[in-house]
Amino acid sequence: MTPETQAALHSWSAPVGVDASLCVAAMVYTTGWNRLRTVFATQLPLWRLAAFLAGVVAVWIAIGSPLEALDDASLTVHMVQHLLLSAIAPPLILLGAPALPLLRGLPQSIARKVASPVLRLPLVKRLGRLVSNPAICWLAAALALIGWHIPSLFELALRLDWLHKSEHATFFGAGLMFWWPVVQPWPSSPSWPRWAIPLYLFAATLPCDALSGFLTFCDRVVYPSYFFSPRLFGLSPLEDQQCAAALMWVSITLIFLIPAVLVILRILSPGNAAPPEEIWAEWRRLLAKSLRPSKPEAA
Secondary structure, rough: OOHHHHHHHHOOOOHHHHHHHHHHHHHHHHHHHHHHHHHOOOOOOOOHHHHHHHHHHHHHHHHOHHHHHHHOOOOHHHHHHHHHHHHHHHHHHHOOOHHHHHHHOOOOOHHHHHHHHHHHOHHHHHHHHOOOOHHHHHHHHHHHHHHHHOOOHHHHHHOHHHHHHHHHHHHHHHHHHHHHHHHHHOOOOOOOOOOOOHHHHHHHHHHHHHHHHHHHHOOOOOOHHHHHOOOOOOOHHHHHHHHHHHHHHHHHHHHHHHHHHHHHHHHHOOOOOOOOHHHHHHHHHHHHHHHOOOHHHOO
């Protein structure tokens, strides 16, 4: 470890707000999963709990671990954060089918008096249909990727802490939107046929390939801040840029290829999928049941 890396790590302090928020999310989900487990064991197996907690850990590694202290000195580290927030943590969290466990994990007074009325608002329902539309999800992810890598905006985010946090939040939010049609977390209903998902994933690689190709073959340092930053891993600024671009290029290709293959195999295998009407009827029944206190709680 170079002296510059040691100095950067020594300057790091744990973000209390981030750590507390992630711990609360994990506790609420685990509580709700525990309460629902006895009734919906087949829909909420143990692997869903493990997936959700792994997603929370991925978010912590990106913005709550000492990795955060190195992102303004290495583009490669910054790229690792973006991959964790947009391509790794979101699908893991959605695989946990978080809607019902998070709702059931809340104190039931909050769930019944706050969460339930809000979820029933027509505006919220329309907004939910909008942000889960695959075309909107794809566009949000592409705009987040290209927009935040515009040199002027990227440089500004490195100088302004609040904008840097907004960048991370945007990548995470766009990641959740992007992966929603792919994972289609239970008990939601798909708005596109499943055969369109491999094409959706392939199309998503195009802006990533364009950006990573540009950063890889560019003969200059695109983000000047890294030209003057300490060399944490013995890499020159241009080598660090090329390493970051290659990491994104290879990682995104593999990360998108795996679910595309799985979806194709699922389509080709025999199965009996429930019609959307039945899925939504089941969702309404489960939602109403999750908001009702159990007998011991009522007592």
